[in-house]
Amino acid sequence: MLTGDPQKETEMNIRRRSFLLGTGGIAMTAGLSACGNSSQPGGTTSDGRPELTYMYRGGEDERAAYNIAIKAFEEANDCSVKVIVTDADQYTTKLQAAITGNQVPDVFYLEQGSVMAFATNHVVRDITAEVEASGVDLDNVWAYGVNSYRFDGERVGQGAMYGMPKDIGPFSFGYNRTMFEAAGIPLPDPEKPYTMDEFRAVAKQLTTDTNGDGELDQWGTGLNVTWNLQAFVWSNGGDWVDEAKTTVTVDKPEFVEALQTFADIQNVDKSTPSIAEAQTLDTYQRWMKGEIGFFPVGPWDVSTYTKLDFDWDLIPYPVMGTGETATWVGSLGIAVAQSTDHPDLAAKLAVYLSTNEEAQRQLWKAGVQVPNLIDMATNEFATSEGMPENKAEFLNIIQETGRALPAATTWSGEWYDEFWVGIQPVLDGKKSAADYCKEVQPRMQEKLDAANQQAEQNR
Known part of the structure; x- marks a missing residue:
């Protein structure tokens, strides 16, 4: 979710991720x-x-x-x-x-x-x-x-x-069914994921000024980069690190393309609330108010989301170069x-x-x-009855499409956290994904090397 303060948002997400991964002190x-x-x-x-x-x-x-x-x-x-x-x-x-x-x-x-x-x-x-x-x-x-x-x-x-x-x-993908029906857009297929082009097109359709006051008050997406970029990167054949977990790979073309696509959804398509718009209300709050079309959903959200004033359900994440949907599963x-x-x-x-x-x-x-x-x-x-209707998507992620977050099995996650610290200029359209990934890879590599060395010393 966005707070309107990029630095504060980065720090909050690192703290939340550190809790999930145990990468803090x-x-x-x-x-x-x-x-x-x-x-x-x-x-x-x-x-x-x-x-x-x-x-x-x-x-x-x-x-x-x-x-x-x-x-x-x-x-x-x-x-x-x-x-x-x-x-x-x-x-x-x-x-x-x-x-x-x-x-x-x-x-x-x-x-x-x-x-x-x-x-x-x-x-x-x-x-x-x-x-x-x-x-x-x-x-x-x-x-x-x-x-x-x-x-x-x-x-x-x-x-x-x-x-x-x-x-x-x-970590599944949700959509506002009520918003789709009001816009006359066909509901997503619960089993067949959108291609990225299809997803971006629908997100742009959902982004609109509903009350005619000249300002956007409904958006297609509200995706936070630290929790949703994984789906883009993995579906495009990229990753943060190689299989041996010794080499940081964020500078590879597949990764760079996925990050640039993520940023373009906000900066080119205008389908995600800007930082200025998020200062009024962050994307989580906008989702809760029914102003966001697509938003992530975890099982821990269900008790809260069942109280929302609109219908919603689960679908697979959209796909990129591999043609296969992907997301993460935590524990x-x-x-x-x-x-x-x-x-x-x-x-x-x-x-x-x-x-x-x-x-x-x-x-x-x-x-x-x-x-x-x-x-x-x-x-x-x-x-069981009740939202989400497509509970099978949760099970499909567990059994088929989900994978651990990149730092889940390394000695520490500082190398992974380093990626997010300076990400904001990319999201603002002030720096290309290629330039950023080239700059951050050596810093991440240094910290991954240190983590692996510490793991070796403690064996």
Whole structure:
């Protein structure tokens, strides 16, 4: 979303992305304390029952669902769970403080990008044995979620389990159905994506002055570059880094073309609110008011978006050079602290919140995530009533078209963050994508080299 202040917007998005990827201070300072000797906030209750602390972040709907699930866990296991809940923007800071102060919660959210550092520095436990002993059918849990928290000492995605998936987050593409119908434009095909030319043409049709006052008050798109450029780049055959994650590739022609196309949608087509227009109201707020035609939608948005005054649904992202749609899929994990006084019980809580049937049902019905259980997701979730109607698009991203964000499995994400710091002149049409990518590639490469060197030193 746009704030009207480019520098502030860049900083906000890096903070949000750092939370998703774990690329902030936590990953870099995880080794500050010998966590095996850390004191714990939990322990036992006054009546002698074991007590766990569980730290997570979430909105009201998620909190309500978790309250029900945790109460059931307490009753079934004769224990107490002390909940520490924060807003998303506060979570990383508070977890960092807990780690630095040797007060690591027994169970807590673990970002994908922190797995390598947290496991290497013994902040989180290997819970492979406990997961296997639990009897949970991992074949019925999305493989992407399970593998996101595996680490074999060198590579994330294989080896021991250092967490269970809290969720899988397919980043989908939404459209305002009511706006399409009012404009007399045929609805998008829920299965066949627009070509980029088709998408740009429709976005321009939707961009209009609806009240005749001489100023635009409706736009085709409101896409934020830090969360949507990935779909353009990947569909065009480009990427931020090579497969080995050793060479930054943002200066390649496929990447440059995708970035320039993204910028042209605002500067040439005028289909996205300008910075000046966003100073009045940012694009997220305009989407919520029904003034934006296309906007991204994640499962975590559903509880909020179902309250909107217009109909909306999901479609695949438009395609570029490869002819294949693409987007990213994220995840949060639930990890167990190395320092917990109750390792078996803590691991049991992590497995329960990740895979218990009723707990998962409470969470998807709250409109905050896709079920982790494959059979539940492909049956009762996929066929449930209510928006989005095309829930199959969420599942298609998980199974087919989604991929991890570029820094999800590197030691730190500073190299990736560097790309966004100076991006604004490209979005304003003051610098070409080719010039910018040529300038930023060496700075990104230097930081990627440093991240890889640090990973090697910690093996």
